[in-house]
Amino acid sequence: MIAAAAAALLVVLGTGRAEAIVGPSSEASGEAAGIVMVLNHSGRTAGFCTGVVIAPDVIMTAAHCVPEGADLRVHYPGPGQNPVLLPVEAVARHPDYRPDAIRTRERSIDLAIIRLSAPLPDRFTPMRLSATDGVKPGLPFTMTGYGVTREGDGSSSGRPRRTTLQARAPLSGVLLWAEDSARHGSGACTGDSGAPVMAEGSTTVTALVLWSAGRAGRQCGDLTQALWLGPQKAWIDQILISWGVAPAF
Structure with missing residues (x-):
């Protein structure tokens, strides 16, 4: 069955759950x-x-x-x-x-x-795991996931995509909050839960995507939440x- x-x-x-990458992204390669x-x-x-x-x-x-x-x-x-x-x-x-x-x-x-x-x-x-210390708002992170690229459209999922997001407040020792600072609607969506988050330019995973939120009743494209792995x-x-x-x- x-x-x-x-x-x-x-x-x-x-x-x-509504947790793949919507908005501007690119085809993932090495990740x-x-x-x-x-x-x-x-x-x-x-x-x-x-x-x-x-x-x-x-x-x-x-x-x-x-x-x-x-x-x-x-x-x-x-x-x-x-x-x-x-x-x-x-x-x-x-x-x-x-x-x-x-x-x-x-x-x-x-x-x-x-x-x-x-x-x-x-x-x-x-993939190797790594702890991250001293995160400041605006620090860039790359996430790669298999989720949908158009919210609500399951047929847009299934291919690994990557995008870059920036850390934002509130700063936490447990969770990373990240957003698309350009406000183009990029972020995690359905199917991206569990996706790796890496500091830009790094190949080690520092956080794991958990959840996403959008604006105007949407569930994706505004805010991405991830769990720090170091703790x-x-x-x-x-x-x-x-x-x-x-x-x-």
Whole structure:
């Protein structure tokens, strides 16, 4: 059933939370070797996100992308662009993740690590993680995701895109708030949850996209929120070591 549901999702790719890159962006090149799509299916609902490859068989993404009880698959284009769907063997959600945090106004660390049943092909390059200190408003960051490029249009997703955003206030030791300072409407959207955020010019991942907001009733194109990975290093290392995987920092 999951294979059929996932195949249908690959055609539609418009369901799920509103967290891909809308507005001005460019085709991703090198970064595409370090990201995949994470598909989830539960009952009549399905969704998709972006995942960061941190080991040949380990993916990092947002915890809300891998809900409890959902059937999960990692997708990437195989030979001839035919879709490949890899089963997920294990999921570790951060112990401080709260699925209802928005409603209950609780602090939540929306982060998860998943282990695949088989390694990805050699063409995928695991991305390194890094902590970032001393962020100031206006500091540029690059994000790369698989989400939609037109809000509400699932057919505009499925290809990795990149864009540059700038840090803005409020400054936080837990979350990065970023925006398109040119006000051209660029930012995360449906399918970009779990996407990697890097300081401009860097190849190490410092944050993970979680959420987006827009203007005039829209959900994308104005504000992008991401989770700093540095403060979560101890937990990330703990999970990787328990799986026999070298730390990603």
